[in-house]
Amino acid sequence: MTSVDEILTAVFKVLDADLTLQGATYLNGTDKIEKNTRRKENFVNPTVTMKTGGTGIDMEIKVQDATVYVNVFVDNNTNGTANTSKLSRIAKRIESLLDDTNLTISGSRVFNCFLTAPHSGPYFDQSFPDEHYVSSVFRIQIIDLT
Numbered sequence: 143m144t145s146v147d148e149i150l151t152a153v154f155k156v157l158d159a160d161l162t163l164q165g166a167t168y169l170n171g172t173d174k175i176e177k178n179t180r181r182k183e184n185f186v187n188p189t190v191t192m193k194t195g196g197t198g199i200d201m202e203i204k205v206q207d208a209t210v211y212v213n214v215f216v217d218n219n220t221n222g223t224a225n226t227s228k229l230s231r232i233a234k235r236i237e238s239l240l241d242d243t244n245l246t247i248s249g250s251r252v253f254n255c256f257l258t259a260p261h262s263g264p265y266f267d268q269s270f271p272d273e274h275y276v277s278s279v280f281r282i283q284i285i286d287l288t
Contacts, residue, residue, distance in 0.1 A: 144250045144284050146194045149208050150177040152245040152252070153192055153280075157212075160239055168232050179213075187217045187273055188232055195279070206284040212236055214261070215275045224264035224274035233261035233276050240280055247284065254283035 157163055157175050164172050174189045176182060181189040195209035214232045216225045241257040263276035 143197075143199060143286055144206055144208075144247055146197065146208075147177070148247050148250075149194060149197070149210065149282060149284070150192055152247045153210055153212070153240065153255075153282075156239055156243055156245065157190065157236060160235075163232070163235050163239065168235055181215055187215050188228065189215045190232070190236065191215070204285060206286065208282045208284065209258075210280045210282060212240070212278045212280065213275050214278075215270075215273050217273050224266075226264060229264055229274065229276045230261065233278055237261065237278050240278075245282065249286065249288045251285045251287055252282060253285065254281065256281055 154175055154177055163169055169188055174185065176185065176189065176191045178191050179193045181191050191213045193211050195211055197206055197208040199206045214229055216228045219225050237257050237260060240255060243255050245252040245255050257278065258281045259279035261276040261278045264274035266274055
């Protein structure tokens with residue numbers, strides 16, 4: 143069975159390799175993507191985090207199913223409201239990169255990676271009062287070749 147880390151690494155590689163996403167109008171530079179539920183304290187927004195919502199395996203056809211959540215965090219507007227324009231722009235780019243893409247996982251064949259829920263939100267976390275985030279959900283289906 144493919145590990146959660148291997149799945150998230152495959153998603154990370156697609157996002158990290160995209161020059162438009164890493165460019166000035168989206169993430170404003172590299173090292174803004176984290177394989178974790180929340181962004182690190184020292185990360186400067188905008189940032190992207192990803193986590194799995196669980197994996198399962200259909201033993202009859204030997205297909206592993208994983209749900210991956212990709213979150214985009216952006217600082218609020220100066221008036222304290224969510225910067226929905228920037229949140230949406232970044233989330234749409236991520237969705238276009240991952241929907242129906244070919245992920246590479248050693249020892250496995252990924253035959254589906256598709257968007258199951260376009261970004262929703264913006265959400266607010268009281269622990270981080272100066273930012274909002276949106277979340278997109280992807281389904282990844284994998285056959286272990288080992």
